[in-house]
Amino acid sequence: MPGWLEVILRSFVALVILFTLSRILIRKSVSQVTYFEFICGIVIGGILALGSINLQIPIAYPLMGLLIWVTIPHIIGWLAIKSEKLRNFVYGKGIPIIKDGKVLEDNLKKERYSSDELLKQLRHKNVFQVADVEFAVLETTGDISVLLKKDYQPLTPKDMNLQVAPIKEPETVIMDGKVLDEPLATIGKNRRWLEMELEKIGVAIENVYLGQVDSYGQLTxxxxxxxxxVPSPQELPLLLATIKKCQADLEAFALETDNQAAKNMYTNNAKEMDEVIEKVKPYLQQ
Amino acid sequence: MTVASQVKQCVASLKNIEATLNSLAIRSEDKEASEVFRETCQTTRRVLTDLETRVKEMEFEEPQYKGF
Structure with missing residues (x-):
């Protein structure tokens, strides 16, 4: 067999092997891989490259090498799931580098992490002042994870004691002007409904690039x-406004009437509507 | 606008609210949301019946306001 043909054959086989390996091995992006896994990957690549080009090496040699370099890390990975000790040994553990707002210089030195590097990594997390950090961990991948002090954390509805409506994922029902029947069925709607909604906002389906339905059945x-x-959905805000108006009306009636029984009735109902407003407000305000 | 017609208008708005809340209760996928809409819909219905009785009383007391 001429050399060039053998190179083609070997390269082709190497490609197929690489493809299957990358599919079955791990589902992590390159940045999440630990040092150990990274080196294993490089060695596997090297073996494949050598095996496909260097014709002096018998074909069995790279295959044997691959077998070891693939199965052993695979087994170690599997065992590491079972045992915490092995996991810490092979993959390492996150190391705290800032604790109680103070930088732990010893740990930084141990990891060969310079102050510049620390600042750079903090900036990656949008932290420009070390004093804002309560706790930070140097992960095994070399990134750092940062817990900000409570007063520097973003405000959440819970901090404000706000009630918010639960949210469900929206379903995409139109893509590139075509109706997707399956998601439409999941939310319990059909094409007829979609046509009606589109007619309401006055657009032809061919003109729609993307159409999504939120958890309240509104189409955007x-x-x-x-x-x-395109008009944004008005139904919910409009409903809230109407309820508020009715509540105000009831209060006005209570003031206007001279009949005591009617006055009481209006006041009670005004209160009831007030409760309704409080209950539905989080759902209607978006 | 007379008070009676104002009350009638309010009744109409309440009917609208009740219907919308009801349809939201049916449409909402989230259980919690659906429950809230159902509860508020029932409250609205109670208020609505109260007001409707009041409208009848008004029409009885002052028959000239009868109808629209």
């Missing part, structure tokens, strides 16, 4: 023609 669309303006 993005059009190919960006000059057209």
């Amino acid at each position: 669309v993005d059009l190919f023609d960006d000059k057209l303006k």
Whole structure:
């Protein structure tokens, strides 16, 4: 067999092997891989490259090498799931580098981490002042994870004692002007409903690039023609406004009437509507 | 606008609210949301019946306000 043909054959086989390996091995992106896994990957690549080009090496040698370099890390990975000690030994453990707002210089030195590097990594996390950090861990991948002090953390609805409505994932029902029947069925709607909704906002389905339905069954669309303006769903805010108006009306009636029984009735109902407002407000305000 | 017609208008708005809440209760996928809408819908219905009785009383006391 001529040399060039053998190179082609070997390279082809190497490619197939690489492809299957990368599929079955691990589902992590390159940045998440630990040092050990990274080196294993490089060695596997090297073996494949050598085996496919260097014709002096018998074909069995790289295959044997691959067998070891693939199975052993695989087994170690599997065992590491079972045993915490082995896991810490092979993959290492996160090391705290800032604790109680103070930088742990000893740990930094041990990991050969310079102050510049620390600042750089903190900036990656949008932290520009070390004093804002309560706790930080140097992960095994070399990133750092940062816990900010409570007063520097972003405000959440819970901090504000706000009630918020639960949210469900929206379903995409139109893509590139075509109706997707399956997601439409999951939310219990059909094409007829979709046609009606589109008619309500006055657009043709061919003009819709993306259409999504939120958890309250409201349709939002993005059009190919960006000059057209699409009305945003008005139903929920409108409902809230109507309830508020009714509540105010009831209060006004209570003030106006001279009949005591009617006055009481109006006041009670005004209170009831007030409760309704409080209950539905988180759901209707978006 | 007379008070009676104002009350009638309010009744109409309440009917609208009740219907919308009801449809939201049916449409909402989230159980909690659906429950809230159902509860508020029932409250609205109670208020609505109260007001409707009041409208009848008004029409009885002052028959000239009868109808629209």
